[in-house]
Amino acid sequence: MSGEDSGATRINCTQCGAGLNVHGGGRVRAHVCGYCGAEMDTQDNYKVLRQFEDMRRPNTPFEIGMEGEIDGVKLIIIGTIGKREAHFGRSWNWVDHQVFSPTHGYGWLTWENGRGIFTRKMRKVPEPATISSGTIENSENRPTTRLDGRNFTYYSSGKPKITFVEGEFNFVPKMGDTNGVVSLLSGDEMLAMIDNGREIEYEVSTMPDQTTLFESFGIDPQSLDKPTETHPLAPFKRTDNAALARNVAFACAALCLVLALMFGSFGSHIATGQAGATKPLKVTFDVTKPAHLVQVRLSADVDNSWAWIEGEITDGKNEAVAEFQQGLEYYHGYDDGSWSEGSQDQSLYLRLPEGTYSVNIAMAEGGVQYGSKPAARAITIDVWEGVVSTFWLWIGFVVFLLMGALFLIQRFFHHKARWAGSDWDDE
Amino acid sequence: MAKIIILTSMLGSVGGLSAMGYYGVWGESSNIVSARVGSGGGGYGTTGRVK
Numbered sequence: 422m423s424g425e426d427s428g429a430t431r432i433n434c435t436q437c438g439a440g441l442n443v444h445g446g447g448r449v450r451a452h453v454c455g456y457c458g459a460e461m462d463t464q465d466n467y468k469v470l471r472q473f474e475d476m477r478r479p480n481t482p483f484e485i486g487m488e489g490e491i492d493g494v495k496l497i498i499i500g501t502i503g504k505r506e507a508h509f510g511r512s513w514n515w516v517d518h519q520v521f522s523p524t525h526g527y528g529w530l531t532w533e534n535g536r537g538i539f540t541r542k543m544r545k546v547p548e549p550a551t552i553s554s555g556t557i558e559n560s561e562n563r564p565t566t567r568l569d570g571r572n573f574t575y576y577s578s579g580k581p582k583i584t585f586v587e588g589e590f591n592f593v594p595k596m597g598d599t600n601g602v603v604s605l606l607s608g609d610e611m612l613a614m615i616d617n618g619r620e621i622e623y624e625v626s627t628m629p630d631q632t633t634l635f636e637s638f639g640i641d642p643q644s645l646d647k648p649t650e651t652h653p654l655a656p657f658k659r660t661d662n663a664a665l666a667r668n669v670a671f672a673c674a675a676l677c678l679v680l681a682l683m684f685g686s687f688g689s690h691i692a693t694g695q696a697g698a699t700k701p702l703k704v705t706f707d708v709t710k711p712a713h714l715v716q717v718r719l720s721a722d723v724d725n726s727w728a729w730i731e732g733e734i735t736d737g738k739n740e741a742v743a744e745f746q747q748g749l750e751y752y753h754g755y756d757d758g759s760w761s762e763g764s765q766d767q768s769l770y771l772r773l774p775e776g777t778y779s780v781n782i783a784m785a786e787g788g789v790q791y792g793s794k795p796a797a798r799a800i801t802i803d804v805w806e807g808v809v810s811t812f813w814l815w816i817g818f819v820v821f822l823l824m825g826a827l828f829l830i831q832r833f834f835h836h837k838a839r840w841a842g843s844d845w846d847d848e
Numbered sequence: 849m850a851k852i853i854i855l856t857s858m859l860g861s862v863g864g865l866s867a868m869g870y871y872g873v874w875g876e877s878s879n880i881v882s883a884r885v886g887s888g889g890g891g892y893g894t895t896g897r898v899k
Contacts, residue, residue, distance in 0.1 A: 662851060669854055669855060745881055769880055770872070770877045771877070808872075813873075821858070
């Protein structure tokens with residue numbers, strides 16, 4: 422039944438005699454008794470207008486007489502209307518509570534799927550002022566209207582039916598009444614065009630901060646069922662930790678990039694040598710930085726040809742410490758634009774203890790794409806030491822970048838979820 | 849606490865990746881078909897990747 426309010430004026434139901442609190446101000450037109458369902462005309466000595474029977478009370482955490490604050494305005498709940506919309510075998514139920522402020526007049530506090538939505542009437546008229554069902558049926562794109570410099574985009578339409586009435590209202594509701602409603606969404610506001618058969622009324626809904634709203638009306642937010650769907654007015658909220666994780670992920674990606682570029686410049690060129698491709702080539706070098714990698718770059722002037730290089734690295738005692746083989750191939754041409762593939766050089770990386778080493782290579786095989794020129798005329802060895810691998814930092818760069826991007830994609834999914842309840846069909 | 853975990857784990861990862869690169873951990877390339885020098889991971893043999 423109704424919430425307690427010791428400061429309210431009280432009347433007795435002219436049908437059943439039950440004591441009823443009066444909260445609603447001078448523009449209340451009807452008062453429906455919560456005990457017997459009699460609707461009384463407040464402008465005519467509470468004369469009984471009609472009797473509502475078999476009303477099933479809808480679930481809502483709000484009660485008549487509860488007081489709270491929305492956007493700094495103190496409001497009291499004066500009435501409750503249950504509504505139901507059925508469409509193609511599905512149905513949606515919600516509860517509209519009429520609220521009253523002595524300074525700001527009347528509005529609605531709606532309880533729908535675990536959320537509280539505040540609605541106020543608009544005196545301004547959007548442009549265009551109406552969106553007909555024909556327009557909705559025949560439009561290629563979602564119809565739009567403009568109000569206060571904002572574009573509102575079509576979200577849904579329907580004819581909700583009143584299923585329950587109790588309390589005071591600034592109009593005369595009837596069980597089973599339906600109004601045609603077209604809803605349009607713009608960011609954090611929803612505009613409703615309501616056709617009551619006599620005129621079009623406009624209402625704008627917003628979603629106040631839910632915790633503040635419920636606590637303001639004396640309701641423990643933890644006691645409420647959690648919403649199962651994203652409401653079209655639900656703001657995108659990112660927790661402080663998620664925002665921090667996103668920012669740190671992007672910062673780490675940038676750090677990996679900078680470090681990779683910096684590490685890539687490390688290394689000292691310590692030896693080089695060149696020989697005819699048909700001859701073996703030996704280059705000797707000293708390793709003084711055993712903590713880092715040695716890079717041996719093999720080059721050959723392959724040109725639309727390939728060469729297979731085999732070699733080994735020997736230590737100061739002429740014992741092999743590593744054997745390797747590497748193909749070099751490079752092709753280029755013109756086919757709807759110039760193209761090239763392969764490379765004239767390849768590197769091998771390894772760690773070597775401090776000491777003197779020799780790298781010995783020879784071209785084992787080679788071939789040309791066409792013609793009779795040699796596969797390569799010269800082979801070259803270049804050796805660096807103190808080389809730092811950038812491989813892991815590039816991996817880190819990609820991973821952190823993807824991690825940060827995932828947080829950005831959250832916003833996209835939230836946007837999709839907000840519009841998921843729309844009845845618009847692109848086809 | 850969660851903030852500290854986020855900061856520590858992410859920045860620690862960058863530090864770890866930097867150290868792995870700096871000291872050439874798993875840094876040998878796979879074109880080395882056999883080796884008896886120490887790998888970046890501390891063992892013997894080829895363990896690396898093509899560069």
